[in-house]
Amino acid sequence: MRLLWDMESGDPDDFITLLLLLGHPSVDLRGVTVTPGGADQIGLVRWALDAFGRDDIRLGAFHDPAKLERMDKRDHGKVKNRVSRWHYKVYGEIPSSYEAEPGVDILREEFTPETTLVTGGPLKNLGALLREEGDAALGRLFVQGGFAGDNIVPAERRLAKFDGKITCPTYNLNGDPKSALLVAASTRFSDKRFVSKNVCHGVSYTQSFHERVQAAKTEASGRWLTALELIDQGMSHYLQKHPDGKKLHDPLAACCALDPDIGQWEHVELYREKGQWGARLSPGSHTQIIVDYDHERFVQVFTGSV
Numbered sequence: 001m002r003l004l005w006d007m008e009s010g011d012p013d014d015f016i017t018l019l020l021l022l023g024h025p026s027v028d029l030r031g032v033t034v035t036p037g038g039a040d041q042i043g044l045v046r047w048a049l050d051a052f053g054r055d056d057i058r059l060g061a062f063h064d065p066a067k068l069e070r071m072d073k074r075d076h077g078k079v080k081n082r083v084s085r086w087h088y089k090v091y092g093e094i095p096s097s098y099e100a101e102p103g104v105d106i107l108r109e110e111f112t113p114e115t116t117l118v119t120g121g122p123l124k125n126l127g128a129l130l131r132e133e134g135d136a137a138l139g140r141l142f143v144q145g146g147f148a149g150d151n152i153v154p155a156e157r158r159l160a161k162f163d164g165k166i167t168c169p170t171y172n173l174n175g176d177p178k179s180a181l182l183v184a185a186s187t188r189f190s191d192k193r194f195v196s197k198n199v200c201h202g203v204s205y206t207q208s209f210h211e212r213v214q215a216a217k218t219e220a221s222g223r224w225l226t227a228l229e230l231i232d233q234g235m236s237h238y239l240q241k242h243p244d245g246k247k248l249h250d251p252l253a254a255c256c257a258l259d260p261d262i263g264q265w266e267h268v269e270l271y272r273e274k275g276q277w278g279a280r281l282s283p284g285s286h287t288q289i290i291v292d293y294d295h296e297r298f299v300q301v302f303t304g305s306v
Contacts, residue, residue: 001026001258002114004107006033007250008121008175009041009083012238016205016231017120017250018045022052023227025304026258029057031110033103035121035175037061037068038082039096047094051230052223058110060103062124065096090237091230104128113190115139118257120250122172127179130186138188144253145172145180146194147277148289152266157292159202167278170197177272184270187286193265194289195253196279203252204245209299210235216303224304252293255301262301264292 005021007014021029032049034041042065049057063071072079088094103125111117111129116139119126123143149166150158162168173180186192213235217228238246256262265288268279279289300306 006119031058037063039065043096060106061100122175123179140191142257146196167276200249206245263290
């Protein structure tokens with residue numbers, strides 16, 4: 001599958017998703033775009049590309065990294081860190097890099113009707129593309145973000161923490177709500193799905209999940225083995241400090257892109273109200289949102305066993 005990955009780097013699961021997509025046997029990764037585009041973020045992604053020998057993959061950012069540093073110093077008196085300490089504790093002190101294309105250029109040239117875009121951060125790069133003139137058809141879109149409330153999700157499928165809610169704040173959409181609303185309204189995508197927090201918050205990388213990843217290494221080779229080894233390295237460290245596990249927001253979105261049947265979906269209209277996001281049932285709409293998922297199928301796609 002020809003695929004693009006749009007990410008941020010404040011949380012381990014974005015990087016785990018990058019590793020997964022770089023090695024997964026079902027994926028032809030054509031580009032990575034980063035929000036907002038700090039030199040530490042670009043350095044981190046370049047380190048991963050080098051680990052897989054993939055200097056052919058295009059790398060872009062919403063902001064030019066050097067310009068973003070100047071903005072940081074002007075607004076904050078110092079350069080902001082946009083890569084978590086977990087990344088460096090696990091993989092070493094990775095140097096920064098300023099070598100990145102404008103993210104919108106990559107999306108304009110690579111996001112064809114035959115390509116799938118998965119987003120795991122604020123929708124700045126995609127919003128920039130949609131603001132350009134033109135209405136060319138785009139491929140499939142899987143957005144990690146959004147919320148389906150009690151008006152969408154049957155009682156037996158609701159997570160207790162969201163029971164009684166119709167709307168809820170959601171980080172990736174609120175990171176650039178104007179772009180998120182543009183995406184929600186657009187009909188240019190061949191398939192548009194939101195992998196929302198009402199399901200993501202019930203999906204975790206636990207010790208048993210970790211053992212499935214480790215077992216998959218015995219059958220893997222080449223880039224897929226590299227991906228599983230690096231995921232194993234990162235999550236072994238994480239589970240030592242957080243034995244309850246790590247929520248897998250972005251990996252779920254990526255795996256749903258590889259196999260949409262992981263999820264159960266409803267056609268909806270997305271909306272924003274007082275800083276919170278919700279969805280209304282809208283049969284036949286261009287937008288679908290996840291309401292439940294098949295855990296075993298997800299694990300099989302993540303580990304490359306299907």
